[in-house]
Amino acid sequence: xxxxxLPFIEGRSDSSSFSPTAMLVTAxxxxxxxxxxxxxxxxxxxxxxxxxxxxxxxxxxxxxxxxATKLEVFVLLWILLEPFLYGTTVVAVFTMPWGPVHVYSEGxxxxxxxxxxxxxxxxxxxxxxxxxxxxxxxxxxxxxRVPSSFVGSMLIMLxxxxxxxxxxxxxxxxxxxxxxxxGVRRSRVESLxxxxxxxxxxxxxxxxxxxxxxxxxxxxxxxxxKGAGLRRNDAALxxxxxxxxxxxxxxxxxxxxxxxx
Numbered sequence: 001x002x003x004x005x006l007p008f009i010e011g012r013s014d015s016s017s018f019s020p021t022a023m024l025v026t027a028x029x030x031x032x033x034x035x036x037x038x039x040x041x042x043x044x045x046x047x048x049x050x051x052x053x054x055x056x057x058x059x060x061x062x063x064x065x066x067x068a069t070k071l072e073v074f075v076l077l078w079i080l081l082e083p084f085l086y087g088t089t090v091v092a093v094f095t096m097p098w099g100p101v102h103v104y105s106e107g108x109x110x111x112x113x114x115x116x117x118x119x120x121x122x123x124x125x126x127x128x129x130x131x132x133x134x135x136x137x138x139x140x141x142x143x144x145r146v147p148s149s150f151v152g153s154m155l156i157m158l159x160x161x162x163x164x165x166x167x168x169x170x171x172x173x174x175x176x177x178x179x180x181x182x183g184v185r186r187s188r189v190e191s192l193x194x195x196x197x198x199x200x201x202x203x204x205x206x207x208x209x210x211x212x213x214x215x216x217x218x219x220x221x222x223x224x225x226k227g228a229g230l231r232r233n234d235a236a237l238x239x240x241x242x243x244x245x246x247x248x249x250x251x252x253x254x255x256x257x258x259x260x261x
Contacts, residue, residue: 006158007063007130008137016057020136021143022234027128029241031121033248040109042252043116049244050120054127064126068119075118082111134158167202171195 016023030046037043054061087104094101129137141151172195 007067007126008134009132016131017233018237019231019234020132020140022230022237023128023132024140026237026241027125030124033245034117034120040113040116043120045252047120050124050127057131059127060130064130067126068122071122075115078118079111079115082114083107086110167199171198
């Protein structure tokens with residue numbers, strides 16, 4: 001079975017009652033809802049909603065969390081940088097050779113909020129894509145009128161990034177077996193440079209061969225995949241999304257106010 005960056009259901013039966021287009025649109029709408037939240041508590045409630053909904057939908061959380069953990073570095077980057085970049089209330093000062101570095105309380109709160117938002121959106125999209133096949137994902141993009149060039153570039157990225165990662169791992173293991181990692185620092189730097197140069201050269205040659213083969217198969221003359229139509233059950237997703245929005249506007253603020261009081 002081919003490996004992809006995202007956890008598609010290749011090799012498993014598609015038991016979802018909703019169309020890929022509806023699931024993708026719902027995920028996009030949910031991401032918009034999460035991105036406008038200004039309360040970390042409400043964002044955590046939305047994360048709990050994603051976990052509960054995914055559990056009810058029998059999401060393969062092991063693969064979802066495995067991929068989310070690899071992408072967590074982008075979430076942690078915002079949490080760690082914002083306290084030094086944003087705010088006016090100084091809570092700590094670190095003396096560095098180039099000058100003092102201030103830590104702001106507003107930056108800490110904003111970094112936590114951004115981190116929770118990004119984690120919620122990331123978890124929602126990965127869980128959604130784990131319920132559709134690659135063909136269904138492409139069909140949903142075609143239904144949403146995404147340009148063919150963008151879809152083709154995404155397919156190449158999803159397919160060949162894991163191949164490049166495996167190739168890098170194999171080359172590192174081969175160098176370790178030959179004792180390059182036990183040498184002096186200069187030898188290790190030279191071996192790392194050789195590794196990177198070899199990967200770039202082989203990646204360039206492979207990309208040229210792939211591009212030529214795709215041109216021969218008609219790439220650039222329109223995608224041959226059909227769009228993924230909607231189903232009757234997709235109305236349930238719209239109703240659930242509407243209930244979530246109404247709850248965030250009318251019900252959840254009152255509940256949170258009572259709990260805080």
